[in-house]
Amino acid sequence: MPHHRNAGIEGAPGRTDGWQGRRDGMVSRLSAEDACSERLLAVFARLPRHRFVDPGLSEAAYKLDSLPIGSGQTISSAATQARMTELLDPRSRNRILEVGTGSGYQTALLAELSAWVFTIEVIEALAARAKDLLGTLGYRNVLFRTGDGAIGWREAAPFDRILVTAGAPRLPDGLLSQLADGGRLVCPVGQADRQELVVIERSGDRFSSKTNDTCRFVPLIGAEGWPCP
Ligand code: SAM
Numbered sequence: 157m158p159h160h161r162n163a164g165i166e167g168a169p170g171r172t173d174g175w176q177g178r179r180d181g182m183v184s185r186l187s188a189e190d191a192c193s194e195r196l197l198a199v200f201a202r203l204p205r206h207r208f209v210d211p212g213l214s215e216a217a218y219k220l221d222s223l224p225i226g227s228g229q230t231i232s233s234a235a236t237q238a239r240m241t242e243l244l245d246p247r248s249r250n251r252i253l254e255v256g257t258g259s260g261y262q263t264a265l266l267a268e269l270s271a272w273v274f275t276i277e278v279i280e281a282l283a284a285r286a287k288d289l290l291g292t293l294g295y296r297n298v299l300f301r302t303g304d305g306a307i308g309w310r311e312a313a314p315f316d317r318i319l320v321t322a323g324a325p326r327l328p329d330g331l332l333s334q335l336a337d338g339g340r341l342v343c344p345v346g347q348a349d350r351q352e353l354v355v356i357e358r359s360g361d362r363f364s365s366k367t368n369d370t371c372r373f374v375p376l377i378g379a380e381g382w383p384c385p
């Protein structure tokens with residue numbers, strides 16, 4: 157696949173859509189929490205987060221809480237998304253696999269910061285909505301798939317970065333084998349109601365692991381995750 161710069165939010169409509177004040181407020185709160193770099197704050201400052209939630213929750217979208225997105229799932233809090241992104245450390249030439257598209261907001265963050273994003277969502281309705289929205293917003297560097305993302309995307313591997321946005325009972329083995337040499341994987345691992353953010357780095361056949369903050373994600377379901385509720 158050719159290297160391809162993202163298109164992203166065309167013409168930075170954020171400045172004129174009436175929500176910039178709220179976006180700036182969210183960025184100030186993220187900044188106060190020391191949650192992310194200037195580079196990432198600049199992306200938060202232009203993404204129309206209210207478009208990723210139901211219209212009734214538009215105002216709440218710019219607070220730092222997680223919110224329901226339907227089908228029993230959530231858009232993670234902006235602070236959590238910032239933390240995950242910083243741990244992942246995406247680079248502009250990276251190909252990234254995201255497991256758990258959800259609303260598509262984290263997908264958009266990654267698409268702004270990398271060359272390609274391959275994103276997989278197990279719930280058809282969420283996958284379809286995120287694909288429509290990111291298409292409307294002008295992203296041309298995101299590929300979507302519906303299904304069990306814990307087994308990865310073999311035809312597109314290896315990936316420089318892999319981000320799992322749902323809580324796994326253990327590290328999905330299939331994903332480790334799809335990580336490029338020098339690559340990095342971030343995944344919440346632990347119990348159904350409490351996990352730790354694990355960062356794996358690959359160097360040749362060696363995988364080093366570091367455990368970070370505790371967190372609480374909806375469960376990763378499927379063969380390498382939890383049984384479907
Ligand atoms: N990052 C997303 C966002 O910005 O909206 C939030 C993701 S939400 C916390 C986790 C998502 O993972 C849910 O949409 C859920 O359906 C999805 N999911 C759970 N198990 C999955 C699996 N095995 N493969 C793909 N997606 C999965």
